[in-house]
Amino acid sequence: MEFNQDTFENNYDVGDEIGSGHFAVVKRCTHSATGTQYAAKFIRKRRGGGRKGAKMEDIKKEIEILKYIKHPNVISLHDVYDTKNEVILVLELVSGGELFEYISEKDKLSEEEACRFLVQILEGVKHLHDKHIAHLDLKPENIMLLNHNSQNIKLIDFGLAQKIDPKSDIRAMMGTAEFVAPEVVSYEPLSLATDMWSIGVITYILLSGASPFLGDNKQETYHNITAIIYEFDDEYFSGTSELAKDFIQKLFVKDCRKRAKVDDCLNHPWIKPK
Numbered sequence: 617m618e619f620n621q622d623t624f625e626n627n628y629d630v631g632d633e634i635g636s637g638h639f640a641v642v643k644r645c646t647h648s649a650t651g652t653q654y655a656a657k658f659i660r661k662r663r664g665g666g667r668k669g670a671k672m673e674d675i676k677k678e679i680e681i682l683k684y685i686k687h688p689n690v691i692s693l694h695d696v697y698d699t700k701n702e703v704i705l706v707l708e709l710v711s712g713g714e715l716f717e718y719i720s721e722k723d724k725l726s727e728e729e730a731c732r733f734l735v736q737i738l739e740g741v742k743h744l745h746d747k748h749i750a751h752l753d754l755k756p757e758n759i760m761l762l763n764h765n766s767q768n769i770k771l772i773d774f775g776l777a778q779k780i781d782p783k784s785d786i787r788a789m790m791g792t793a794e795f796v797a798p799e800v801v802s803y804e805p806l807s808l809a810t811d812m813w814s815i816g817v818i819t820y821i822l823l824s825g826a827s828p829f830l831g832d833n834k835q836e837t838y839h840n841i842t843a844i845i846y847e848f849d850d851e852y853f854s855g856t857s858e859l860a861k862d863f864i865q866k867l868f869v870k871d872c873r874k875r876a877k878v879d880d881c882l883n884h885p886w887i888k889p890k
């Protein structure tokens with residue numbers, strides 16, 4: 617993989633750690649020459665036959681996908697450095713925190729506020745889906761606010777994203793239990809529809825603060841998902857409009873072909889600009 621042989625340290629001052637994942641650590645950093653701040657994602661390379669670290673092909677796939685997308689609601693990739701033990705992605709920095717934190721603080725949102733976030737999430741996902749890219753890890757932790765007072769959001773973390781071409785069928789047990797679609801649980805082919813299920817879960821949480829399929833353990837959660845066991849509990853949904861529930865119901869459909877697509881959601885009367 618040939619990238620500028622110049623070192624990351626020569627061009628950036630590394631700041632505090634702001635996140636960590638499977639094989640990656642995310643740190644705030646400052647471009648020395650311009651003072652611009654970025655998020656640096658340090659991905660550990662798999663050495664030899666070991667299992668620690670990410671496979672080079674997966675790192676390359678994440679980079680190719682990030683290079684390929686450019687949208688106001690999707691985080692942008694600024695630079696890449698390839699060192700002996702890690703690959704460093706220099707990413708656009710957002711400082712508003714996770715949508716997850718925002719919901720936790722507010723417990724639940726009004727339908728208008730939820731719609732304002734959802735339109736942006738759907739626009740970002742439409743940009744990916746129009747390029748046949750599935751994010752496959754959509755959840756409130758991977759939706760970041762641009763800054764504290766704005767409602768602008770950006771989708772982050774394309775570590776599990778895949779280019780979906782009709783021929784290849786991707787099956788993989790991935791993503792976070794409470795957000796994954798039935799086809800993930802039953803190890804059937806994944807598709808763009810897999811993201812749409814997750815958007816249903818996110819919408820349910822935005823409106824209620826509760827998670828629709830979450831059980832007392834993973835097995836129970838998976839059973840609730842494959843059997844599509846959920847309800848609009850009056851405790852949380854007594855004031856919710858029928859349109860909002862209809863929007864969610866069109867996404868919690870087991871058959872991927874019948875599940876609402878991103879354009880169906882953008883044109884749904886609950887979402888369509890009034």
Ligand SMILES: Cc1ccc2c(c1)c1c3c(c(C)cc1n2CCCN)C(=O)NC3=O
Pocket residue numbers: 634635636642655657691707708709710711712713714757758772773
């Ligand atoms: C201010 C702040 C705080 C935590 C951040 C980020 C920014 C952040 C960012 C990114 C990623 C992949 C993870 C990030 N994390 C880790 C948590 C994400 N769920 C990113 O690509 N840009 C970010 O600003």
